[in-house]
Amino acid sequence: MSGSGHLFERLRHKVLAALEALCKAGELPPTDVSGVGVDVPKAQGHGDVATNAALMLAKPAGKPPLEIAEMIAREMRKDGSFEKVEVARPGFVNFTLKPESVVAELAEVLRTGGNYGKNTSGSGKKVNVEYVSANPTGPLHIGHVRGAVFGDVLANLLEWSGFDVCREYYINDAGLQVDVLARSAFLRYREALGEDIRAIPEDMYPGEYLCAVGKALAQEHGKSLLEKDESEWLPAVRETAVASMLKMIKEDLRELGIVQEYFASEREVLERGGVEQVLKRLNKKGLLYEGVLEPPKGKEVSDWKPREQTLFRSTAFGDDTDRALKKADGSPTYFVNDIAYHFDKFERGFSEMIDVWGADHGGYIKRQQAAVKAMTDGKGYLDIKVCQLVRLLRGGEVVKMSKRAGTFVTLRELVKEAGRDATRFMMLYRKNDAVLDFDFAKVVEQSKDNPVFYVQYAHARACSVLRAADEMPELHNKDAARDFAKLRHSKELDVIKQMAAFPHVVENAARAHEPHRIAFYLYELASVFHILWSEGKRNPSLRFLNSEDCETTLDRVGLIRGVSQILSNGLSILGVEAPEEMR
RNA sequence: GGUCCCGUAGCUCAGUCGGAUAGAGCGCUAGCCUCCGAAGCUAGAGGUCACAGGUUCGAAUCCUGUCGGGACCGCCA
Numbered sequence: 036m037s038g039s040g041h042l043f044e045r046l047r048h049k050v051l052a053a054l055e056a057l058c059k060a061g062e063l064p065p066t067d068v069s070g071v072g073v074d075v076p077k078a079q080g081h082g083d084v085a086t087n088a089a090l091m092l093a094k095p096a097g098k099p100p101l102e103i104a105e106m107i108a109r110e111m112r113k114d115g116s117f118e119k120v121e122v123a124r125p126g127f128v129n130f131t132l133k134p135e136s137v138v139a140e141l142a143e144v145l146r147t148g149g150n151y152g153k154n155t156s157g158s159g160k161k162v163n164v165e166y167v168s169a170n171p172t173g174p175l176h177i178g179h180v181r182g183a184v185f186g187d188v189l190a191n192l193l194e195w196s197g198f199d200v201c202r203e204y205y206i207n208d209a210g211l212q213v214d215v216l217a218r219s220a221f222l223r224y225r226e227a228l229g230e231d232i233r234a235i236p237e238d239m240y241p242g243e244y245l246c247a248v249g250k251a252l253a254q255e256h257g258k259s260l261l262e263k264d265e266s267e268w269l270p271a272v273r274e275t276a277v278a279s280m281l282k283m284i285k286e287d288l289r290e291l292g293i294v295q296e297y298f299a300s301e302r303e304v305l306e307r308g309g310v311e312q313v314l315k316r317l318n319k320k321g322l323l324y325e326g327v328l329e330p331p332k333g334k335e336v337s338d339w340k341p342r343e344q345t346l347f348r349s350t351a352f353g354d355d356t357d358r359a360l361k362k363a364d365g366s367p368t369y370f371v372n373d374i375a376y377h378f379d380k381f382e383r384g385f386s387e388m389i390d391v392w393g394a395d396h397g398g399y400i401k402r403q404q405a406a407v408k409a410m411t412d413g414k415g416y417l418d419i420k421v422c423q424l425v426r427l428l429r430g431g432e433v434v435k436m437s438k439r440a441g442t443f444v445t446l447r448e449l450v451k452e453a454g455r456d457a458t459r460f461m462m463l464y465r466k467n468d469a470v471l472d473f474d475f476a477k478v479v480e481q482s483k484d485n486p487v488f489y490v491q492y493a494h495a496r497a498c499s500v501l502r503a504a505d506e507m508p509e510l511h512n513k514d515a516a517r518d519f520a521k522l523r524h525s526k527e528l529d530v531i532k533q534m535a536a537f538p539h540v541v542e543n544a545a546r547a548h549e550p551h552r553i554a555f556y557l558y559e560l561a562s563v564f565h566i567l568w569s570e571g572k573r574n575p576s577l578r579f580l581n582s583e584d585c586e587t588t589l590d591r592v593g594l595i596r597g598v599s600q601i602l603s604n605g606l607s608i609l610g611v612e613a614p615e616e617m618r
Numbered sequence: 619g620g621u622c623c624c625g626u627a628g629c630u631c632a633g634u635c636g637g638a639u640a641g642a643g644c645g646c647u648a649g650c651c652u653c654c655g656a657a658g659c660u661a662g663a664g665g666u667c668a669c670a671g672g673u674u675c676g677a678a679u680c681c682u683g684u685c686g687g688g689a690c691c692g693c694c695a
Contacts, residue, residue, distance in 0.1 A: 070635090074637095076638070077633085077637090077638070077639085077640075077641085078638060078639055078640095079639090080638095080639090081638065085637095085638085087637065090637070090675085090676085093675080094675095099675095100675080123638070124638075125637080125638075125675065125676070126637090126675090127637080127638065129638095170695075207695070210694085210695050211694080211695070212694095212695060328692090328693085330692090331691055331692050332619050332620065332691070336691095336692050336693095336694090338692095338693090339692070339693085340693095342693075344693065355620070355621060355691095356620090356691095359692085359693055360693095361693075362693040363693055364693085366693090368692095368693060368694090369693095369694075369695055370693095393689095394622095394623085394688085394689050394690080395689065395690065396689095396690085397621080397622050397623070397689060397690060398621060398622070398689085398690050398691055399690095400621095400622075401621080401622090421622080421623080421689090423623070423624085423688085423689075424688085424689075464631090465631075465632095466624095466631095466632085468622095468623055468624075469623080469624065469631085470623090470624080470688070470689090472630080480657095481657050482657055482658095483643075483644095483657075483658075484643070484644065485657090486643085488657065489643095489657085489658095492655085492657055492658080493658095495655080495657095496654090496655055496657095496658085499654075499655055500654055500655090503654055504654090546635095547635090551632090552632095555632060555633095555642090558632095558642085558643090559642085562642085565658055565659070566658095566659070566660090568654080568655090568658075568659080569650085569656090569658060569659035569660080570659085570660095571653085571654070572650075572651075572653065572654090572656090572658090572659075573650075573659085573660080575653070578653080578654060579654055580654050581654095595654095616655090617655090617657075618655080
């Protein structure tokens with residue numbers, strides 16, 4: 036097969052070429068063809084691939100869809116690579132591929148190997164994916180895991196689509212919570228010096244992970260900090276404590292296989308004058324004013340009083356109400372810091388930004404997007420992906436967690452119990468905006484109830500056949516370049532067709548920012564492979580290995596190598612191992 | 619009061635930049651190991667895609683409204 040790109044792309048180009056030819060011949064007026072696509076028909080009996088071209092063009096061309104479909108079909112029949120080209124109501128053109136064309140895609144899979152499925156739709160464009168961004172005040176817990184995995188896999192996916200991706204973490208190291216952290220660490224410091232600190236006060240972080248920070252402070256400063264006033268020791272203690280928390284968080288993330296490259300500090304953004312820049316810029320655009328906000332509804336805010344303060348006209352960009360940028364005392368709000376941070380990203384060259392947030396931040400989407408639009412004159416684009424809650428179950432029973440009681444499940448505990456692979460896969464086996472149930476009992480189960488094992492098992496099974504093939508002396512020293520002429524059974528071709536969809540799936544998942552599609556695709560590919568395998572049990576002529584027939588065996592070994600390649604490629608996008616055996 | 623998300627088979631969910639007869643797993647019923655991994659496979663039953671309107675040649679998908687479930691609302695972070 037000639038041409039570049041994967042099967043679907045090539046077919047789409049052929050359809051477009053046919054339309055162009057019809058235009059030239061004066062049979063169709065020139066029209067917008069951006070909506071023309073090729074896809075796998077949902078129902079059986081409509082060929083391998085279909086195009087909606089005639090339906091899309093019917094209106095602009097002023098002709099009945101069936102008539103246009105006939106014209107396209109006539110044009111496409113000139114291409115020899117189709118078994119059948121059929122027109123179907125209301126105006127689809129259905130293509131049935133020749134087996135030669137199907138197996139040619141297998142050759143392509145084997146030729147490109149670990150790169151099969153990559154595309155260049157991102158064309159080197161810079162994109163920033165910010166995820167996790169947990170407050171640096173303690174270890175990561177279950178609530179952070181979903182967003183962490185989602186962001187990481189989305190970044191992988193964008194890389195597969197040819198984007199220049201930056202994986203980023205925003206450190207909230209400037210708010211009150213890091214002062215509380217510093218005070219909590221200071222208490223542990225006194226403890227490390229031998230003082231009896233009694234119970235940890237309500238307004239401090241009780242976690243024992245701070246003991247190590249206290250000891251480190253004692254080693255570094257001796258008793259010298261005890262004599263100082265809080266205003267003197269706090270900055271230094273805060274710095275040490277934040278650095279220590281961040282180190283712990285990075286270690287937590289590594290447990291999940293996640294390594295981010297850029298850690299943006301809120302404090303540094305502020306020190307560079309980020310807030311002043313925001314105020315100046317918005318003011319210049321006439322988007323600031325002094326005003327009084329309505330009191331919040333639905334929730335009591337005990338200390339709310341109507342006050343005049345600096346507001347951002349975010350309603351001009353789709354927000355529900357204008358937002359405060361300065362507190363009553365004139366200090367900047369968290370929101371204005373966030374605006375400064377996003378503008379910092381934009382100035383670092385990221386006009387395309389993706390934030391991965393937890394469900395509890397859903398209400399902040401509009402204002403942040405409004406701010407990016409306003410600050411960048413619409414040149415910056417921010418997509419915000421909200422990951423819904425994870426409900427932790429153990430054998431169908433909800434695991435109750437409480438931060439106060441310290442019964443929160445940490446990332447580390449989760450990975451230790453469920454394993455990295457199962458954790459990552461299951462976090463993606465649901466759309467990001469739907470609530471996810473994560474059942475410990477299910478994710479470690481080794482059966483087809485458990486998608487991660489089902490997919491990994493398919494890979495292990497494939498490898499098992501390849502090992503057996505290696506031990507067949509009659510297969511050695513055969514020419515590797517094959518035309519796969521022996522692969523003609525419909526079930527074999529089905530597997531290759533499923534494989535051929537992989538690049539399409541990767542591209543679409545990246546474009547939609549929906550990593551879960553990869554997980555579902557892999558489940559389907561594993562399924563058609565298991566089906567083919569079992570078919571060999573029923574029908575011995577379909578068994579993969581047959582020492583009486585080397586030609587067929589070699590072709591089938593190629594098929595299996597292709598399946599294992601794609602399973603492995605897809606799993607690598609998910610950051611999940613592709614095991615060679617699972618016994 | 620308002621914003622966002624969800625509502626598809628008994629259960630858990632895919633499918634949604636509009637496309638053909640709406641799919642999978644679990645559970646249920648009936649089968650398949652002398653045979654490359656049965657951790658698997660085959661067949662069957664099971665649906666007015668929450669409801670009501672609208673747009674369209676065509677709606678699970680888009681728009682409006684209603685009902686049900688969840689997250690949330692700040693000068694906090």
